Amino acid sequence: MTEPETTIPENIQDMSDHAAQTDPLEALKATSTGVENKKMAMWAFLASDCMFFGTLISTHLIYRKIYPGVEDPQDLFSIELTGFSSFILLMSSFLMALTVSAAHKRNIPGMRAFLMGTILFGMIFLGGQVYEFAHFVHDKGLTLSSSVFGSTFYVLTGTHGVHVALGVFWLLMWFLASLPARLGDFRGERSLLLQLGIFWVSPVLVLVSLYFVKHHEIAYLLAGIGWGILFPLILLASGSLRGRYKRENALDVEVAGLYWHFVDVVWIIIFTAVYLVEYL
Amino acid sequence: MTERPAEHPEPAFDPHLKEEHAKYFTFFNVAMAMILITAVEIVIIYIPVHTVIVFSSLMVLSLVKFLAVIWWFMHLRWDRALCTILFMIGLFIATGTVTALMFLFEQDPSGSPL
Numbered sequence: 001m002t003e004p005e006t007t008i009p010e011n012i013q014d015m016s017d018h019a020a021q022t023d024p025l026e027a028l029k030a031t032s033t034g035v036e037n038k039k040m041a042m043w044a045f046l047a048s049d050c051m052f053f054g055t056l057i058s059t060h061l062i063y064r065k066i067y068p069g070v071e072d073p074q075d076l077f078s079i080e081l082t083g084f085s086s087f088i089l090l091m092s093s094f095l096m097a098l099t100v101s102a103a104h105k106r107n108i109p110g111m112r113a114f115l116m117g118t119i120l121f122g123m124i125f126l127g128g129q130v131y132e133f134a135h136f137v138h139d140k141g142l143t144l145s146s147s148v149f150g151s152t153f154y155v156l157t158g159t160h161g162v163h164v165a166l167g168v169f170w171l172l173m174w175f176l177a178s179l180p181a182r183l184g185d186f187r188g189e190r191s192l193l194l195q196l197g198i199f200w201v202s203p204v205l206v207l208v209s210l211y212f213v214k215h216h217e218i219a220y221l222l223a224g225i226g227w228g229i230l231f232p233l234i235l236l237a238s239g240s241l242r243g244r245y246k247r248e249n250a251l252d253v254e255v256a257g258l259y260w261h262f263v264d265v266v267w268i269i270i271f272t273a274v275y276l277v278e279y280l
Numbered sequence: 281m282t283e284r285p286a287e288h289p290e291p292a293f294d295p296h297l298k299e300e301h302a303k304y305f306t307f308f309n310v311a312m313a314m315i316l317i318t319a320v321e322i323v324i325i326y327i328p329v330h331t332v333i334v335f336s337s338l339m340v341l342s343l344v345k346f347l348a349v350i351w352w353f354m355h356l357r358w359d360r361a362l363c364t365i366l367f368m369i370g371l372f373i374a375t376g377t378v379t380a381l382m383f384l385f386e387q388d389p390s391g392s393p394l
Binding site: 033040043046047049050051055057058062065066067079086090091097098100101104258261262264265269271272276277280 | 326
């Protein structure tokens with residue numbers, strides 16, 4: 001038996017064909033819900049991640065309620081550092097919003113610049129978290145198994161940190177994909193060379209400065225040298241990724257942006273529920 | 281063959297671009313407001329007023345920041361309502377779970393095992 005032939009009115013067919021021909025990004029919206037499938041999947045994932053972080057946050061708060069006074073978080077926490085981290089993550093969220101806007105405007109150099117800023121700010125946040133954890137473990141003796149507070153605190157903030165690290169990695173993929181395919185083409189874009197220079201040198205400068213400020217802690221120097229060597233290697237090794245960014249990938253950048261904003265949203269809750277509330 | 285409408289705009293004259301330009305100022309204002317709120321949050325914990333007032337203020341301020349990010353930065357304001365509904369389902373279940381669990385447990389008089 002043959003299936004009944006569905007006839008699409010000519011004008012509608014023309015309109016959809018026309019949309020697909022003029023803007024591939026618009027063509028992706030042609031779903032039964034009117035929302036792009038990738039975006040829909042990301043929102044569903046974020047809804048599930050809300051529940052995931054909800055359980056981690058409630059675990060921490062419940063143990064703080066059941067066993068109060070086990071630790072003195074005011075003695076542990078540095079509100080200056082955490083406040084700075086919050087500022088950094090909020091700014092990265094702002095830059096991510098500008099990244100998505102530039103991607104929609106087909107402004108590739110602008111998108112790259114904002115994306116680079118977002119990644120740098122994400123890396124600064126991660127650096128702050130590594131510093132905080134190292135300080136807690138070495139100076140305060142708080143480990144994953146030293147107390148209930150340590151267990152719930154590290155699991156919650158560590159899970160968030162892993163989310164940030166994955167986000168940085170994801171955004172770095174799109175940054176590399178938006179670069180010219182051939183290394184020879186880099187010379188044609190002076191702003192790009194400047195961006196890459198900042199991306200390469202600024203973390204090294206910050207880490208080397210921290211080495212001198214923080215009593216010659218060798219970890220800062222090693223991290224600085226590590227980034228100085230790693231970044232050119234990443235650029236060279238990303239040959240198959242470079243130049244793959246197309247107009248329709250603006251949606252992928254937007255989806256990555258949703259994930260990044262969610263990470264920021266979770267930090268807004270953690271900042272209040274885990275850090276600020278302890279000062280009351 | 282159907283002819284393309286002549287008035288179809290080129291990307292450079294796309295009204296969509298005008299909307300994106302307007303968004304820039306919205307994003308900037310939201311970001312500045314959130315920095316201000318974060319600063320207020322940090323200051324407010326040192327103000328010697330009743331704990332309940334400070335706690336309530338912190339909850340309200342973090343809620344405002346939360347909503348600002350999802351509404352403007354995550355484009356829920358401009359996207360279809362379906363995205364908002366989908367996210368809110370997860371958010372309500374999570375909030376309900378946290379609230380219920382907080383009321384289920386009481387302080388252990390025997391102290392911490394660790």
